[in-house]
Amino acid sequence: MTKTTKILALLACGAILLPFLVIGGVVFALPSQYEKTFLGALRDKYDRLCDIEEPKIVIIGGSSTAFGLDSAMIEEHTGMPVVNFGLYASLGTKAMIDLARGQIGEGDIVVLAPEMDPQTLSLYFNEESMWQAMDGAAGMLPALDFDDMGAMMGGVWDFAAAKFAFWRDGNAPDPAGVYNRANLNEYGDISYERPHNVMALGYDPNTVIDLVPAAADAAFLEYVNDFTDQCRQRGAEVYFSFSPMNRSALAEGTTEDSVYAFYLYLAENLRCEIISDIRDCIMDWEYFYDTNFHLNEAGVTVHTADLIGDIRRMQANTQPFAIELPEKPERPDIYVDESLNDTTGYFVMENIDGVMTLTGITEEGRKQSELTLPIACDGLAVQTVAANAFAGCDALTTIIISEDTRLSLISDGAFAGAPNLVQIAVHVHPDIILVGSGLMDGAAKDARIWVKNEFYGDFAAHYFWSEYMRVISILR
Numbered sequence: 242m243t244k245t246t247k248i249l250a251l252l253a254c255g256a257i258l259l260p261f262l263v264i265g266g267v268v269f270a271l272p273s274q275y276e277k278t279f280l281g282a283l284r285d286k287y288d289r290l291c292d293i294e295e296p297k298i299v300i301i302g303g304s305s306t307a308f309g310l311d312s313a314m315i316e317e318h319t320g321m322p323v324v325n326f327g328l329y330a331s332l333g334t335k336a337m338i339d340l341a342r343g344q345i346g347e348g349d350i351v352v353l354a355p356e357m358d359p360q361t362l363s364l365y366f367n368e369e370s371m372w373q374a375m376d377g378a379a380g381m382l383p384a385l386d387f388d389d390m391g392a393m394m395g396g397v398w399d400f401a402a403a404k405f406a407f408w409r410d411g412n413a414p415d416p417a418g419v420y421n422r423a424n425l426n427e428y429g430d431i432s433y434e435r436p437h438n439v440m441a442l443g444y445d446p447n448t449v450i451d452l453v454p455a456a457a458d459a460a461f462l463e464y465v466n467d468f469t470d471q472c473r474q475r476g477a478e479v480y481f482s483f484s485p486m487n488r489s490a491l492a493e494g495t496t497e498d499s500v501y502a503f504y505l506y507l508a509e510n511l512r513c514e515i516i517s518d519i520r521d522c523i524m525d526w527e528y529f530y531d532t533n534f535h536l537n538e539a540g541v542t543v544h545t546a547d548l549i550g551d552i553r554r555m556q557a558n559t560q561p562f563a564i565e566l567p568e569k570p571e572r573p574d575i576y577v578d579e580s581l582n583d584t585t586g587y588f589v590m591e592n593i594d595g596v597m598t599l600t601g602i603t604e605e606g607r608k609q610s611e612l613t614l615p616i617a618c619d620g621l622a623v624q625t626v627a628a629n630a631f632a633g634c635d636a637l638t639t640i641i642i643s644e645d646t647r648l649s650l651i652s653d654g655a656f657a658g659a660p661n662l663v664q665i666a667v668h669v670h671p672d673i674i675l676v677g678s679g680l681m682d683g684a685a686k687d688a689r690i691w692v693k694n695e696f697y698g699d700f701a702a703h704y705f706w707s708e709y710m711r712v713i714s715i716l717r
Contacts, residue, residue: 261440263691267408268397268401271408272377272408273377273378274407275374277422277423279704280370280374281374282286282328283332283374284375284381290341295348296346296348296350297349298315298322298323298324298352299323299341299351300324300325300351300363301337301351301352301393302326302354302358303327304329304330305356306328307325307329307430308534309534309536309539310325310430310545310548313430314542314545314564318553318562318564319549321350328429329370329704330356332366332370333366334362335461340385342471345471345477346475347476347477348477349472352482352548353465353479353481353482353513354481354483357452358450359447359456364461366386368393368395368400369396369399371389372396373400381547387684403701412697413698414701414702416702416703418433419435419531419672437571437578438527438528438537439572440531440650441624441625442594444487444490444526444529445487445532445677446650447653447677448643449491451491454506456503457506459510463464466512478513479513479551480513482548483522485522485544486522486533486534487534488523489526490523499624516552516555519523521527521547522544524536525569527572528535529570539570542567543567575621577647581616583616583618587603587609588602588603590618592619592621595670599614599625601630601632602633607633607635610639612641613640613641613643614626614640616646618695622647623647625648625650625651625652628657629654629655631659633662638664638697639662639663639665640656640662641666642667643669646673647675649674650674651675651676653680653682656688657682658683659684660685664689665690666716668692668693670697670699671696671705677705681709681712690712691716694715697713
């Protein structure tokens with residue numbers, strides 16, 4: 242090989258390796274851009290899990306675990322340190338099990354309490370969320386399942402591009418409201434003030450809870466069984482519990498018999514004992530906060546008291562204990578100025594159980610290319626947009642949600658039937674409006690969501706809105 246050939250070969254190798262070196266530098270060398278987000282709290286939970294050497298209680302789940310427990314209360318009544326190891330359903334229950342696996346030792350009690358949802362009761366893994374959670378905390382990477390490394394490598398390019406853009410523009414996400422890392426305490430519990438239910442209907446219709454055997458994937462249940470066996474070999478014990486569930490969000494046709502059949506299916510297919518009564522975990526809507534699985538402060542006390550009783554039974558502790566249970570919190574009424582009543586004649590609105598809902602568009606409204614959503618009707622705030630509300634709006638290209646909006650829920654499929662809708666301009670913080678995973682169902686393929694620059698980082702790190710970042714742009 243001639244000298245020139247060697248040089249060309251080296252240059253070729255360098256050209257091949259350069260993108261990987263650049264990506265590695267962005268991912269591991271640039272300062273963390275996601276450390277203040279909700280996902281950024283995973284490192285704190287993992288550190289606590291690793292730091293406690295004595296026998297401990299580890300509660301594994303999703304965000305319902307973070308929003309649903311008072312770990313200090315559990316610690317007080319069980320006599321064992323507690324790790325709240327639940328954060329975000331988008332990480333997947335499997336990933337939380339994998340991260341915890343190497344830190345379980347003799348005398349530990351592990352309580353699995355995932356949300357009763359097909360995603361969290363499966364081997365689902367989300368590399369985008371995991372990269373964000375590990376930004377600046379790459380020491381967690383080796384704890385993941387090797388089988389998920391392919392997904393991690395496949396997702397590293399998009400993560401690096403997003404991270405670099407935040408670093409370049411100096412606008413790293415620092416969410417206002419509850420979904421900020423700073424709002425989790427030393428145990429990993431949400432400590433943000435949550436006095437009452439903020440969902441317009443008292444529940445989120447976008448995430449119906451269907452307690453049927455098909456919701457629990459067989460491969461996931463076997464994964465839990467393998468984890469249970471491994472923990473027992475180390476002298477630990479694994480138990481299964483249930484996340485809190487909003488009674489109002491149960492699927493139509495749910496009965497006591499069908500709930501019991503679901504419970505029996507889990508009991509027959511799990512090698513770990515189910516320690517909680519599923520009926521205790523189906524709670525009234527007044528105890529919830531902003532999703533069908535997230536509790537407000539009163540709900541936390543009620544749910545925690547039940548779990549303490551379950552754990553104490555496993556400890557063979559028969560001594561009575563007392564926890565004062567709060568009353569169901571009431572929601573304040575929402576009043577609006579009568580002058581804000583909509584007079585355009587473009588919208589069809591209905592009072593559904595005291596909640597003013599936008600359910601359709603009038604014939605005159607369907608002629609409009611741009612619609613600004615109404616604030617009030619008959620003195621009531623317009624709080625929700627129903628599915629298919631914009632059906633038949635062929636002329637519509639732009640929807641504006643103004644900064645004065647009182648909307649708190651957009652139903653999945655609301656924009657279906659508007660084939661030329663390309664711009665949804667949202668002028669408010671993402672905490673204001675609850676959306677589900679089917680927000681863009683039926684909308685035009687090139688439809689985009691436009692948000693204010695000051696809120697862009699909040700949307701990027703938001704619990705509900707972040708999955709739409711591929712179609713979110715900044716308003717100019």
